[in-house]
Amino acid sequence: MRELVISLVQTINGSYAQDSWSTGVSTEADFDYFISLRKQAGAIIIDRRTALNPALPVINAPGKALAHTPVHVLTESDPAQLSKQLAEVGLDYRAQHFTPGTLTQVLEAIESTSDTLVCESGPNLAYRLLDAYPGAELHLSLSPLYSRNAGSHFSQLEADLNLRLIDVRTADDQVFLRYAKA
């Protein structure tokens, strides 16, 4: 079975994106970890919204490190329509249809240059994959940032705080983090 690493970063107020851009919730340390995962990737898996987000850099742009790494956009909707949308915006990503029942077969068969697949989707597809694929592992990175979003309580605040992590404890898969102002 292939290994599927699901990479997710979130802020301490629970945001997965800032203005639809996940880079806004990340820190330099998170970015370094993200790059280390990308270096292992034989293929990248993303969701439709992430694929079509014009604010995100093209994953396999010519001349970049992942220029020859297949990028698969997994969808439970119509893959033909998604292929058309990807072609319209000039993305060399492949639309792959899946259902929870076919996911294992789909992931075992998709083009990949190694047996490690790295998923850079948002939380919706991440959940789907964790639920249905036995080889999936979630790497959750928690950044010490508050993230402003339209509609959140922080939308009117700068929400900038320098926090220092002073303790980490775990009990029964729950993680307790203690922060103090730096």
Ligand SMILES: NC(=O)c1ccc[n+]([C@@H]2O[C@H](COP(=O)([O-])OP(=O)(O)OC[C@H]3O[C@@H](n4cnc5c(N)ncnc54)[C@H](OP(=O)(O)O)[C@@H]3O)[C@@H](O)[C@H]2O)c1
């Ligand atoms: N923090 C992180 O680590 C991280 C990583 C990547 C992305 N993100 C952010 O996460 C967000 C996306 O993830 P999410 O899980 O929150 O997304 P979501 O909107 O909860 O779910 C995305 C899913 O909605 C479905 N969908 C239904 N109608 C759609 C439409 N008109 N257009 C696009 N998708 C539609 C798609 O599934 P079907 O195709 O199966 O219909 C798609 O996979 C983006 O804002 C992205 O920037 C965060």
